[in-house]
Amino acid sequence: xxxxxEQFTEFKGKFTPIISLGKTGGFGFSTGFVERNKLxxxxxxxVFYDKLKNAxxxxxxxxxxxxxxxxxxxxxxxxxxxKSFIGKYNIDPKKYQGRYTPKKIEVSNVGEVYVIELKDxxxxxQIDNKLDNNSSI
Numbered sequence: 001x002x003x004x005x006e007q008f009t010e011f012k013g014k015f016t017p018i019i020s021l022g023k024t025g026g027f028g029f030s031t032g033f034v035e036r037n038k039l040x041x042x043x044x045x046x047v048f049y050d051k052l053k054n055a056x057x058x059x060x061x062x063x064x065x066x067x068x069x070x071x072x073x074x075x076x077x078x079x080x081x082x083k084s085f086i087g088k089y090n091i092d093p094k095k096y097q098g099r100y101t102p103k104k105i106e107v108s109n110v111g112e113v114y115v116i117e118l119k120d121x122x123x124x125x126q127i128d129n130k131l132d133n134n135s136s137i
Contacts, residue, residue: 018099019058019116025086025093027058028079033102037114044068045080048113049089057113058102095120 015032022028034040037060044061046068061068071080086093100116107113 017102019102019114020099021093021097021116021118023094023097025083025091026079026081027056029077031077033114034073034077037104039078040073042073043071045071046110047082047085048107048110049085051089053117054119055115055117057105057107057110057115059107059110059113091118095122097121 015035016030017033017036018030019033020028020030029039039060042060042062044064046059046061046065048057048059049055050057060071069080071078085091096118098119098121100118102114102116104112104114
């Protein structure tokens with residue numbers, strides 16, 4: 001039986017499509033997210049917020065348009081500084097920091113967006129700890 005092996009050499013890449021919120025308030029986009037969604041040529045991003053669902057939506061742009069901010073695409077994923085966004089909506093990045101798996105949806109008058117729903121990581125940890133403690137009973 002013959003095999004057609006291909007050597008894997010990309011050990012530093014992150015192939016899971018993830019959007020992360022850092023504790024200082026920046027949003028990061030994994031290499032997997034950028035590559036899977038073919039965003040290598042996109043240089044700007046528009047950001048939207050749904051207060052009721054605590055959800056953030058990202059719309060990527062190739063050209064500068066009104067309301068878009070610079071998306072820094074580093075070849076190993078991308079990021080943008082979101083201190084103004086975090087401040088306006090009073091989002092505590094330490095409370096919501098972490099990795100999120102986005103959903104891709106279509107929004108009228110905007111187009112294709114990638115949505116994450118921010119979760120209180122402190123509450124989630126407390127719930128996990130309670131479940132762990134109760135499971136040993």
